[in-house]
Amino acid sequence: MLLDSLSYTAVTGTKKGPDIIVYALSTCGFCKRAMTFLQNNGLSYRYIHVDTIPIDTKNEIKRELKEHYKVDVAFPFATVNGTKYLVGFIEADWKLTLGV
Amino acid sequence: MMMSEKSLEDTRRFATMVAAKQAWELNPDQEFTESLLEGLTVNWNRYGYFLCPCRDSDGSREADANLVCPCVYSRPDVEEFGHCYCALYLRNGFSAAGGVPVGIPDRRNQ
Numbered sequence: 505m506l507l508d509s510l511s512y513t514a515v516t517g518t519k520k521g522p523d524i525i526v527y528a529l530s531t532c533g534f535c536k537r538a539m540t541f542l543q544n545n546g547l548s549y550r551y552i553h554v555d556t557i558p559i560d561t562k563n564e565i566k567r568e569l570k571e572h573y574k575v576d577v578a579f580p581f582a583t584v585n586g587t588k589y590l591v592g593f594i595e596a597d598w599k600l601t602l603g604v
Numbered sequence: 605m606m607m608s609e610k611s612l613e614d615t616r617r618f619a620t621m622v623a624a625k626q627a628w629e630l631n632p633d634q635e636f637t638e639s640l641l642e643g644l645t646v647n648w649n650r651y652g653y654f655l656c657p658c659r660d661s662d663g664s665r666e667a668d669a670n671l672v673c674p675c676v677y678s679r680p681d682v683e684e685f686g687h688c689y690c691a692l693y694l695r696n697g698f699s700a701a702g703g704v705p706v707g708i709p710d711r712r713n714q
Binding site: 529530531532533534535536537554555559562576578579592593594595 | 636637639640642643644646647657658659660661663690691692706707708709710713
């Protein structure tokens with residue numbers, strides 16, 4: 505899968521938490537807010553700004569995410585341990601799913 | 605024809621004008637709004653049009669037509685949720701009444 509071979513940027517937190525990957529737009533306020541939320545809660549995560557990579561790669565990322573999680577992709581889109589997902593930043597949902 | 609670059613101040617004037625015309629207000633969260641204005645500026649200088657900072661491009665102006673700020677979904681979103689998808693524009697009085705913008709569904713996917 506393409507998702508396994510992307511160059512993600514790693515941010516290290518203070519807690520041992522789940523494996524979180526954030527697909528984000530560099531221009532998006534809620535994407536920034538979501539990643540600030542993770543940092544403020546001491547969670548480690550990896551992220552990629554999909555608006556800064558070739559469109560074919562971005563479209564393949566969206567196709568793979570949609571196929572795997574059976575949901576339309578919007579940003580921020582976060583995967584948790586490769587089994588759960590969060591779409592858009594609604595803090596209450598992120599707290600619930602991430603247990604913080 | 606080369607599209608001239610826009611500055612953050614150009615984008616601020618544009619967004620202020622849109623808000624005034626639609627009788628909306630700009631999000632009073634200054635840090636958040638600043639990041640959106642920066643995002644819009646990046647998108648203008650990248651694509652040549654004000655693509656919504658919270659939507660990804662489908663690759664052309666034609667494909668992105670519905671997503672150019674103020675996007676075609678902004679009016680129903682402001683009516684239903686009190687703010688547009690990226691939360692740059694708020695219904696007048698939304699913040700004064702204690703409203704806080706949150707992520708909302710993308711009508712593009714509905």
